Amino acid sequence: MGFALEGQTWPQGSNVTMQLSLVGNQTLIDGFTSFNQSAEDALALWNEQLGRLQFFVARNSTIEPTDGDRLNSVFFSSTIFGGSFDSNTLAVTLRTFSGSTLLEADVIFNSAKSFDSYRGPLRTASGGGTLHDFHRITIHEFGHVLGLDHPDHANQNVVAIMNAYESDIDSLQTDDIQGGQTLYGAPTPTPSVAPASLFEAELLSLQALSGATHKAISDANLSAGAGTQLSATGTGQYAAYTVPVIAAGTYKVRVGVKTGAKRGIFKMSVGGVAQGKAQDEYTSSGGYGVRNLGTVTFFSGGNKTFKFWVSGKNAISGGYSIALDYIKLIPTDRLETESLKVQSITPIPGDYTSNQWFGVFRAMPASGGAGTYFKPNAPTKHVTYTVPVAKGGSYRVIAGIQTKPNRGIFQLAINGVNQGQRQDEYYSSLTYGTRDLGLASFSAAGDYAFEFAVTGKNASSTGYTLALDYIELVPQ
Numbered sequence: 001m002g003f004a005l006e007g008q009t010w011p012q013g014s015n016v017t018m019q020l021s022l023v024g025n026q027t028l029i030d031g032f033t034s035f036n037q038s039a040e041d042a043l044a045l046w047n048e049q050l051g052r053l054q055f056f057v058a059r060n061s062t063i064e065p066t067d068g069d070r071l072n073s074v075f076f077s078s079t080i081f082g083g084s085f086d087s088n089t090l091a092v093t094l095r096t097f098s099g100s101t102l103l104e105a106d107v108i109f110n111s112a113k114s115f116d117s118y119r120g121p122l123r124t125a126s127g128g129g130t131l132h133d134f135h136r137i138t139i140h141e142f143g144h145v146l147g148l149d150h151p152d153h154a155n156q157n158v159v160a161i162m163n164a165y166e167s168d169i170d171s172l173q174t175d176d177i178q179g180g181q182t183l184y185g186a187p188t189p190t191p192s193v194a195p196a197s198l199f200e201a202e203l204l205s206l207q208a209l210s211g212a213t214h215k216a217i218s219d220a221n222l223s224a225g226a227g228t229q230l231s232a233t234g235t236g237q238y239a240a241y242t243v244p245v246i247a248a249g250t251y252k253v254r255v256g257v258k259t260g261a262k263r264g265i266f267k268m269s270v271g272g273v274a275q276g277k278a279q280d281e282y283t284s285s286g287g288y289g290v291r292n293l294g295t296v297t298f299f300s301g302g303n304k305t306f307k308f309w310v311s312g313k314n315a316i317s318g319g320y321s322i323a324l325d326y327i328k329l330i331p332t333d334r335l336e337t338e339s340l341k342v343q344s345i346t347p348i349p350g351d352y353t354s355n356q357w358f359g360v361f362r363a364m365p366a367s368g369g370a371g372t373y374f375k376p377n378a379p380t381k382h383v384t385y386t387v388p389v390a391k392g393g394s395y396r397v398i399a400g401i402q403t404k405p406n407r408g409i410f411q412l413a414i415n416g417v418n419q420g421q422r423q424d425e426y427y428s429s430l431t432y433g434t435r436d437l438g439l440a441s442f443s444a445a446g447d448y449a450f451e452f453a454v455t456g457k458n459a460s461s462t463g464y465t466l467a468l469d470y471i472e473l474v475p476q
């Protein structure tokens with residue numbers, strides 16, 4: 001692991017303006033209508049990852065690109081300010097600095113090369129040779145503008161868009177991001193939604209109780225020094241709390257628990273719908289923990305019923321009691337596909353087992369530690385998820401994916417209407433990436449059908465498998 005640094009940086013806190021003067025408008029493969037738009041998108045991808053530097057753009061800049069003018073021009077040219085391009089060079093970044101401080105960076109694309117803008121594996125130009133992807137090269141060059149060098153030239157073997165040669169890598173990789181954040185820090189999260197809400201169990205009103213006694217317990221190690229205990233004696237007994245949710249939204253649900261040798265297993269429901277997995281509170285000696293109960297979407301704020309009921313006990317546990325410390329609701333834009341309901345799926349062919357067709361994969365680097373795979377044997381197969389949208393409005397739709405050599409190409413449709421471009425999940429090795437599916441407008445809060453239809457595969461791929469990690473709806 002380890003990126004490479006040029007040795008100079010912009011002052012911390014800089015707003016670095018790039019003069020985008022990539023003349024000409026044409027519709028590119030990814031739908032951008034100019035290279036300026038593609039470049040602006042590449043800058044935005046870096047901005048998302050950086051704390052103490054942000055790129056700004058001068059759109060369609062008419063500044064004459066000049067070396068040494070302290071303006072950062074991005075443009076096509078047949079020369080490097082009059083000097084020759086090496087015939088293999090696609091683009092160069094010329095940096096001016098004083099000591100370790102960057103003063104200027106001009107990015108020049110070799111106009112003798114064929115460029116388009118697209119995601120996925122490198123394509124072949126109509127006249128032969130590579131159809132160079134301007135977008136990924138721009139991400140790379142802007143990495144140089146930031147002060148990053150080529151890790152492969154520094155004798156490192158890492159997956160990075162900052163490696164010296166163009167490849168099927170079309171997006172920022174972990175190593176690139178770590179490099180950028182080493183120079184300028186990570187962004188402070190600015191959630192578009194409210195801060196996390198923490199509800200102390202001992203302060204919630206008990207809405208219903210069945211078959212067991214319920215009491216507050218004191219313990220300095222619990223949040224606010226207290227919690228609750230449901231002294232259950234068997235399965236089916238429960239306590240239901242009223243949780244005053246502040247606002248409509250999607251939230252990660254976390255529950256603080258106090259474990260012990262006489263604890264049972266609980267299941268939780270929210271508004272009568274099962275939420276997350278069963279949680280065993282047994283430990284041989286007393287302890288404390290935080291349990292992940294998945295993600296919930298509320299279409300409105302207000303009082304919600306969180307019910308905890310005893311579903312069993314560990315064979316070695318001495319009892320069925322449950323102790324709760326708090327319920328935490330953490331706003332998120334992300335819906336993990338492994339937790340989404342599958343609304344419909346192409347029926348399993350006769351010679352397939354269910355797990356050969358569709359299922360959940362577990363992997364540490366995946367968001368939430370898991371994702372889903374769908375392994376059709378041919379195109380035109382689909383899987384459709386029910387996606388709850390908390391509030392009507394305009395959102396950017398992002399799909400988190402896991403790439404591999406056996407991946408197919410999908411088209412997303414929302415309630416039957418195609419959304420965004422076709423997306424190729426193929427890559428020669430296993431990586432995690434995102435696919436931008438564009439802006440979608442939802443007229444009202446509610447459940448929407450997100451259909452992922454396999455439309456084909458690229459020539460290098462060995463299969464049609466889709467692997468989805470999450471769906472993110474970023475409010476605009």
Ligand SMILES: [Ca+2]
Pocket residue numbers: 065066067068069070071072073104105106
């Ligand atoms: Ca300049």
Ligand SMILES: [Ca+2]
Pocket residue numbers: 200201202222223224225226227324325326
């Ligand atoms: Ca508490």
Ligand SMILES: [Ca+2]
Pocket residue numbers: 336337338366367368369370371468469470
């Ligand atoms: Ca996931």
Ligand SMILES: [Zn+2]
Pocket residue numbers: 140144150163164
């Ligand atoms: Zn380079």
